[in-house]
Amino acid sequence: GQSLEQPSEVTAVEGAIVQINCTYQTSGFYGLSWYQQHDGGAPTFLSYNALDGLEETGRFSSFLSRSDSYGYLLLQELQMKDSASYFCAVQNAGNNRKLIWGLGTSLAVNP
């Protein structure tokens, strides 16, 4: 089967750094994406890794290790507005590049 595992909930304080891990088991792999979704909102794309290593975009970074089938999203200098759900999603090889989604991590940032 195909599955992605990520923690269901994470809590942190403003200004802190948080890492959300994602391990995946899929039959094909193009890359790992991260999406953010605020309550009542739509998912928005954060980052994508196809190759091993770290991709940095402002306060957010994403890492991938293909050999370990593992990735993480790193959020630095946390702000209250970062409170949201974060989904990792694997881009499936073939099959029109369908996304296989993790169950999501609910991040609560406290003052």
Next chain:
Amino acid sequence: DTEVTQTPKHLVMGMTNKKSLKCEQHMGHRAMYWYKQKAKKPPELMFVYSYEKLSINESVPSRFSPECPNSSLLNLHLHALQPEDSALYLCASSHPGTVNNEQFFGPGTRLTVL
């Protein structure tokens, strides 16, 4: 224009009604998607259109009928729905040629089936 629009924002319908959800994008994307999302769950793929042709149907019940009249529009026709179909219905689009297949989501239609 970098947004996906969806109408209506909210819809309440009875089990015998017929209604349609509409989605529009003007980013030149040639892949469009319908997702269903329940509270606290990830989006669940329903249909994918690629270059206006249905390329993926995730074994969705026939009471959901998608339509892609042109490259900018995507409809989802609803008929004889069940209460368990109540959910947020999200439309998304992407450019098939991009490496990351970034999907741009609309705000969704919150559907309640009575």
